[in-house]
Amino acid sequence: MRAFAIGLAVVVMAMGSGAAAKPRWALVVHGGSGVIERKDLTPEQDTAYRASIGKAAQAGAAVLAKGGAALDAIEAAIHLLEDDPLFNAGRGAVFTADGRNELDSSIMDGKTLAAGAVAGVTRTRHPISLARAVMEHSPHVMLTGPGADAFSRTQELEQVDPSFFFTERRWKGLERDLTRMGLPIPPRPAGAPTAPQALSHLVHDEGRKHGTVGVVAMDTRGDVAAGASTGGTTAKRWGRVGDSPIIGAGTYASNRSCAVSGTGAGEYFIRLTVAREICALVQHKGMTLQAAADQVVQKELTALGGEGGVIAVAPDGQMAWSYNTSGMYRARMAEGVPLLVGIYKDEP
Ligand code: ASP
Numbered sequence: 001m002r003a004f005a006i007g008l009a010v011v012v013m014a015m016g017s018g019a020a021a022k023p024r025w026a027l028v029v030h031g032g033s034g035v036i037e038r039k040d041l042t043p044e045q046d047t048a049y050r051a052s053i054g055k056a057a058q059a060g061a062a063v064l065a066k067g068g069a070a071l072d073a074i075e076a077a078i079h080l081l082e083d084d085p086l087f088n089a090g091r092g093a094v095f096t097a098d099g100r101n102e103l104d105s106s107i108m109d110g111k112t113l114a115a116g117a118v119a120g121v122t123r124t125r126h127p128i129s130l131a132r133a134v135m136e137h138s139p140h141v142m143l144t145g146p147g148a149d150a151f152s153r154t155q156e157l158e159q160v161d162p163s164f165f166f167t168e169r170r171w172k173g174l175e176r177d178l179t180r181m182g183l184p185i186p187p188r189p190a191g192a193p194t195a196p197q198a199l200s201h202l203v204h205d206e207g208r209k210h211g212t213v214g215v216v217a218m219d220t221r222g223d224v225a226a227g228a229s230t231g232g233t234t235a236k237r238w239g240r241v242g243d244s245p246i247i248g249a250g251t252y253a254s255n256r257s258c259a260v261s262g263t264g265a266g267e268y269f270i271r272l273t274v275a276r277e278i279c280a281l282v283q284h285k286g287m288t289l290q291a292a293a294d295q296v297v298q299k300e301l302t303a304l305g306g307e308g309g310v311i312a313v314a315p316d317g318q319m320a321w322s323y324n325t326s327g328m329y330r331a332r333m334a335e336g337v338p339l340l341v342g343i344y345k346d347e348p
Contacts, residue, residue: 023317025064026218026334029057029077031087032211033263033309036327038344046343049086049329054341056080057331060215065335070217070225070259071109071132078128078229081213085167087329088211090126092167093231095174096240099186101165101231104245105131106142110224110253110315117142117245123149125158128229131245133157141247145239163191170234177235211329212244214261216253216313224259224315226251226275233266242266248276255315257283260293263328264301264308272300278312289314293322 031053041049060077064070082090093101105127106117116135119142124130133155134143143151153159166189178185188195212230219225228251230244243250243266250266252275253259260275269275274296281292289312297310302324309323311330319332331341342348 021336023334023336024220025061026313026317026319026332026337027057027060027064027073027077027215028217028311028313028319028321028332029053029060029081029213029215029330030261030263030309030311030321031056031081031213031329033323033325033328034210034307035325036329036343041343049343050341052081052084052086053329053331054339056213056215057333057339057341060217061333061339064217064219067220069221070219070223071107071227073217073219074107074215074225074227075128075132077215078213078227079126082126082128082229085169086211087213088170088231089213089229091165092170092211093165094170094211094234094236095231097174097178097183097186097235097237099174099189101162102236102239103127103165103229104232104241105227105229106245106247106251107131107135107227108225108247108251108253108259109135110226110255110259113254115141115247115251117247117251118144118148119241119245120145120239121148121152122162123159124152125160125164128227129157130155131227142245144241161191163189165231166192168193168196170231173234181235183235210263210308212263214244214251214263214311216259216261216311218259218313218315218317222255222315224253224255224313226253226259226261228261243269243274246270248273250275252276252279254279254283258289258292258312258314258318260310260312262308262310264323264325265306268301268304268306269308272296272304272306274301274310278310282314289318290320290322293320297322297324
């Protein structure tokens with residue numbers, strides 16, 4: 001009887017200690033990291049970014065709240081961001097040095113460790129759906145270039161003319177970076193609108209920001225997943241591919257640890273296998289998600305000279321973000337936890 005009373009007291013104390021109940025679902029979104037300071041954005045741009053990232057988080061959360069799968073929540077949220085010209089994914093992607101949009105994307109299912117990725121695709125409106133099709137309808141994990149475009153056509157995914165992805169703002173960013181690099185400026189892509197006269201209000205330091213999008217989610221079954229979509233880096237050359245479509249570098253998900261999506265200088269994320277490294281620290285060292293994300297981003301990435309950030313979620317509902325840049329477009333939401341949107345470092 002005495003043992004029972006003590007046991008009961010321990011349980012009551014544990015419950016009363018403020019340990020929050022595990023949310024049934026959770027989701028974190030990023031829209032890129034980089035030099036993003038208050039002075040860089042007009043009040044209108046600040047509001048527009050917050051609205052877009054918040055809307056994407058809510059779209060994903062709506063899927064999860066109805067009992068939908070983490071993979072479906074990720075796809076729904078990323079579709080909005082790919083169509084939104086504010087972000088470097090789908091429409092609004094940055095240009096290669098020869099004036100093309102070459103899109104990269106990946107997705108990973110933490111329950112099965114199934115994964116799909118594409119690099120250098122040029123005609124698929126929603127590269128995240130193509131990455132998912134690679135995962136679900138091909139025997140492969142990663143497809144690139146014309147082959148990936150050809151596979152996309154077999155999947156009945158929406159095809160668009162490459163000019164669909166064109167935005168004046170990113171074109172100006174390309175012109176500025178090429179000028180800085182001493183490289184020739186290619187002709188405007190076929191189908192792009194003719195050059196407007198004045199555009200300075202659209203250009204605000206484009207090349208110094210990233211803008212890749214990523215989403216991680218935990219669904220009501222406790223399954224986690226991660227997805228990313230990007231145009232890569234402005235003025236990239238020679239078929240350059242960053243971390244975003246590399247499983248383990250920019251994207252990773254496992255129900256045994258966590259789901260991570262990164263954004264930043266891909267060359268560093270690849271060498272540190274950032275996403276997998278965070279999950280490994282959680283799995284093998286028993287670190288909290290936030291501690292593991294901070295260890296890799298604030299210590300390892302910073303020590304290597306890389307800039308960027310990550311978002312992460314764990315099967316027990318932990319959510320985390322960590323970045324070593326001055327800002328990251330970000331949002332998080334979970335069952336019973338209201339939407340939190342941030343851009344700058346001085347925000348929670
Ligand atoms: N990580 C992306 C890449 O290197 C860029 C970004 O996050 O904006 O392609």
